Amino acid sequence: MKIPSKAALLAAGWVAGAGPLVVAGAAEPGTRLSPVPAVPSLPATAPRPLAAGAGAPLAEGQGATAAFPGQSGAAPLKKDVPYVPTMESTVLEMLRLARVGPKDVVYDLGCGDGRIVIAGAQKYGARGVGVDIDPARIAESRENARAAGVEDRVRFEVGDLFETDISEATVVTLYLLPEVNLRLKPKLLAELKPGTRIVSHAFDMGDWTPEQVSTAAEGTVYLWRVPKR
Numbered sequence: 001m002k003i004p005s006k007a008a009l010l011a012a013g014w015v016a017g018a019g020p021l022v023v024a025g026a027a028e029p030g031t032r033l034s035p036v037p038a039v040p041s042l043p044a045t046a047p048r049p050l051a052a053g054a055g056a057p058l059a060e061g062q063g064a065t066a067a068f069p070g071q072s073g074a075a076p077l078k079k080d081v082p083y084v085p086t087m088e089s090t091v092l093e094m095l096r097l098a099r100v101g102p103k104d105v106v107y108d109l110g111c112g113d114g115r116i117v118i119a120g121a122q123k124y125g126a127r128g129v130g131v132d133i134d135p136a137r138i139a140e141s142r143e144n145a146r147a148a149g150v151e152d153r154v155r156f157e158v159g160d161l162f163e164t165d166i167s168e169a170t171v172v173t174l175y176l177l178p179e180v181n182l183r184l185k186p187k188l189l190a191e192l193k194p195g196t197r198i199v200s201h202a203f204d205m206g207d208w209t210p211e212q213v214s215t216a217a218e219g220t221v222y223l224w225r226v227p228k229r
């Protein structure tokens, strides 16, 4: 049975209103404060890398251990959203809906393994920036970009999406959660240039009516455009 991506993200351990998901850093692999099943066991996250040679998604905590062995005393990551990758067909629909082209700079806030930014560079020649709070995801993204041959067009940074300078973006992609989208909305409206397109997989922005809504095979995609100030 196919699990829709919205359900996949919610099933990956998030209980709305329960506060940020806290996963252990490198020091204590796998420790969780909420019951999160391993992501690869969910059918909706079946690995189908966009980039040649890209690795399959790792479970929460797993990547951090692999990428940074031997570190101890690392502070736990305070994630606002668990890691669940967007399926390939939905990635392509997000980029299509935003009409991504070679002049664009695509920011994926909470970029996971980098697949959206990498696909934007590979398929449309866009530049891109991925930001993720999890260093293991960023290491994976960089490796995937190398494998895809788009290292010169993309950049991946460890950081908190709420503290990242996004003013350079012409397209912002999101696969977060309803409450996180709402918290992010004032930043998007304040920092992005008018005309910047925002696409969100699965979740809307409350009372901000989208310009377009598309129902991709594995999930809904919403498009907004930052209005003139």
Ligand SMILES: C[S@@+](CC[C@H](N)C(=O)[O-])C[C@H]1O[C@@H](n2cnc3c(N)ncnc32)[C@H](O)[C@@H]1O
Pocket (backbone or CB within 6 Å): 009, 078, 079, 080, 081, 082, 083, 084, 085, 086, 108, 109, 110, 111, 112, 113, 114, 115, 116, 131, 132, 133, 134, 137, 159, 160, 161, 162, 174, 175, 176, 201
């Ligand atoms: C649902 S996944 C989406 C991954 C990717 N955008 C995709 O669609 O395939 C959400 C990602 O957000 C990251 N994340 C959670 N809270 C964050 C925060 N405050 N700042 C940056 N990244 C965060 C997680 O580590 C995870 O990789």
